[in-house]
Amino acid sequence: MRVAQLAKAAAVSGDTVRHYTDLGLLKPRRDPHNGYQLYAAEDLKRLRFIARARRLGFSLKDVQAILARADSGAEPCAEVRELLGERLHALEAHIAECQRL
Known part of the structure; x- marks a missing residue:
């Protein structure tokens, strides 16, 4: 998944995804062909956990x-x-x- 896809799946903004990535909370891999950050299903689970924890x-x-x-x-x-x-x-x-x- 790319940033926009991950953000939509977790109901957060793309800026939130980028911020958490910058903090090291999410660890995407880079697509060797175009350099895009690619997020895995584990990143979606982590992002959902982070969002719930923040709401609490x-x-x-x-x-x-x-x-x-x-x-x-x-x-x-x-x-x-x-x-x-x-x-x-x-x-x-x-x-x-x-x-x-």
Whole structure:
């Protein structure tokens, strides 16, 4: 898949795909004939994960840490649970503040 195809499949913009590629979150291969970046099905899975994590409030730094851990062969589950716990605590505090208003 090329950038536009990947972006459409994941319901994100092409600029988002390029940004995540620049950050190293996506690792396309280059087509030797024309130099285009080609993305595999694994990149689509990663992009969908990144988009969901971002919607849940994870920072790009958090996402990078989770994916780096997974890429190294380690299970990122404990780290994800910890980050979710922190996010839940922050959301509960935000809800309490909204209720006070």
